[in-house]
Amino acid sequence: SQYSTNLGTDAAFRIGSDAVYAVDGRTSITGGVALQTARNAFQNSLLANAGDLALPGAELEPDVNFVDPTVAGTRTRTSSINGSLGVNHTLNEVSSIGGQIGSNYTFFDNGVGFDFKSYSASGYYAHRVSPRTSLNAGLAGTRVDYLGRSVGDTKILSPNIGATQQLTETMVLTANIGASFVSTENGLGSSTSQTYLSGSVSLCD
Numbered sequence: 001s002q003y004s005t006n007l008g009t010d011a012a013f014r015i016g017s018d019a020v021y022a023v024d025g026r027t028s029i030t031g032g033v034a035l036q037t038a039r040n041a042f043q044n045s046l047l048a049n050a051g052d053l054a055l056p057g058a059e060l061e062p063d064v065n066f067v068d069p070t071v072a073g074t075r076t077r078t079s080s081i082n083g084s085l086g087v088n089h090t091l092n093e094v095s096s097i098g099g100q101i102g103s104n105y106t107f108f109d110n111g112v113g114f115d116f117k118s119y120s121a122s123g124y125y126a127h128r129v130s131p132r133t134s135l136n137a138g139l140a141g142t143r144v145d146y147l148g149r150s151v152g153d154t155k156i157l158s159p160n161i162g163a164t165q166q167l168t169e170t171m172v173l174t175a176n177i178g179a180s181f182v183s184t185e186n187g188l189g190s191s192t193s194q195t196y197l198s199g200s201v202s203l204c205d
Contacts, residue, residue: 012038026090030100037079077109099123107147115147132166138178151187156180160198171205 016034023029086100100122107115122140129135137160144154160178167173177199183191 012036028088030086030088031084033081033083035079035081037077039077078106079109080104080106094128096126097124114149114152116144116152117147118142118144134164135162136164137161149187150185153185155183171203173201173203175199175201 014034014036016032016036018032019030021029021031082102082104084100084102086098088096088098090096100120102120103118104120105115105117120140120142122138124136124138126134126136139160140156140158142154142156142158144152144156146152158178158180160176162174162176165173177197179198180196182194182196184194185191
């Protein structure tokens with residue numbers, strides 16, 4: 001009882017729903033909404049791995065100036081609400097396009113951590129060059145707004161291109177390369193800009 005009163009419970013849950021609606025033989029609409037909550041040590045929320053309730057990324061999180069050094073061990077509940085809506089359309093036998101928009105709201109109990117909301121939009125184009133080769137290109141944008149403060153507010157623009165090659169009946173080679181252009185408000189009336197490059201190659205059999 002004393003533990004629950006002082007630190008709260010470790011109860012966690014996630015509930016969500018996804019749907020796909022086929023408008024016709026060429027167009028489909030997708031949508032989803034989810035609510036999740038968990039209690040983690042505050043430092044874990046800053047360093048959360050995929051699948052955890054995380055901030056928008058360590059490189060986007062402003063430095064935290066703790067007044068009380070013991071706050072680093074504080075346990076607090078992190079909750080998140082997010083939703084998305086997308087559309088996919090087949091242009092012809094070899095080409096397709098699609099896009100998606102989404103939003104997220106993440107907040108912390110007990111005033112620990114920085115509540116934020118984010119908005120995202122993305123689009124892609126895919127084209128089959130031959131029966132075994134496909135090319136694709138995409139563009140994604142994200143905006144992160146911290147509530148009650150401008151420090152850390154971030155805009156991200158991420159273009160990417162890729163290719164898929166079927167080498168044999170069962171072996172597929174996939175390669176992608178992209179970049180992320182990040183602009184972060186520094187609280188001094190200006191912003192700092194950074195560029196990240198990424199790439200991946202996979203061979204599946």
